Amino acid sequence: GNSVTQMEGPVTLSEEAFLTINCTYTATGYPSLFWYVQYPGEGLQLLLKATKADDKGSNKGFEATYRKETTSFHLEKGSVQVSDSAVYFCALSDQSFGNEKLTFGTGTRLTIIP
Amino acid sequence: NAGVMQNPRHLVRRRGQEARLRCSPMKGHSHVYWYRQLPEEGLKFMVYLQKENIIDESGMPKERFSAEFPKEGPSILRIQQVVRGDSAAYFCASSRRDEAFFGQGTRLTVV
Numbered sequence: 702g703n704s705v706t707q708m709e710g711p712v713t714l715s716e717e718a719f720l721t722i723n724c725t726y727t728a729t730g731y732p733s734l735f736w737y738v739q740y741p742g743e744g745l746q747l748l749l750k751a752t753k754a755d756d757k758g759s760n761k762g763f764e765a766t767y768r769k770e771t772t773s774f775h776l777e778k779g780s781v782q783v784s785d786s787a788v789y790f791c792a793l794s795d796q797s798f799g800n801e802k803l804t805f806g807t808g809t810r811l812t813i814i815p
Numbered sequence: 816n817a818g819v820m821q822n823p824r825h826l827v828r829r830r831g832q833e834a835r836l837r838c839s840p841m842k843g844h845s846h847v848y849w850y851r852q853l854p855e856e857g858l859k860f861m862v863y864l865q866k867e868n869i870i871d872e873s874g875m876p877k878e879r880f881s882a883e884f885p886k887e888g889p890s891i892l893r894i895q896q897v898v899r900g901d902s903a904a905y906f907c908a909s910s911r912r913d914e915a916f917f918g919q920g921t922r923l924t925v926v
Binding site: 705707737742743744745746747750790794801802803804805806807808 | 819821846848850855856857858859860863871906908910914915916917918919920
């Protein structure tokens with residue numbers, strides 16, 4: 702079955718530091734890959750996505766590249782801000798039956814200190 | 816243009832009571848997904864519904880849980896005879912092509 706393994710947290714960084722959150726996956730077929738962000742008390746918001754190998758998703762200074770050879774989709778940001786403090790979830794959708802259900806990693810809590 | 820609407824945002828139930836969680840998808844979306852998030856864990860898929868049809872319920876517990884998405888009105892996730900282990904955040908999502916839009920969730924507390 703499908704699975705997503707995500708770097709465990711919590712992660713604490715200083716403002717303007719470089720961020721990497723690792724994510725690897727196991728899936729049948731050709732999944733689409735996603736990063737979602739969850740702010741305290743809120744639902745999930747799509748941060749970025751990539752639908753095929755070598756695609757790079759980007760948004761708000763965050764980037765992730767779909768690496769089929771290493772089955773990875775690591776999230777990066779060059780200079781984090783306090784407002785980036787949240788929980789980040791890596792997810793995949795294999796759409797094998799026209800069903801876009803998502804399989805999530807366990808989440809990584811990120812705290813940025815001024 | 817309203818997003819996915821869930822209500823109530825917070826729900827407290829005593830053990831043995833019933834919990835009803837509602838979800839209205841985004842306008843024009845006819846597919847609804849329910850997920851459960853236990854404390855400090857990721858979201859786990861429960862059920863996928865289209866109007867008047869359950870498409871995939873592979874993540875639903877076999878007992879006490881049911882879901883529907885009628886022709887008119889919101890999708891309902893129903894939990895009968897709640898137990899403490901049902902305490903969690905329940906999220907609904909509706910999808911368009913390759914993107915899922917999530918509601919703010921219902922946080923169920925069983926006391």
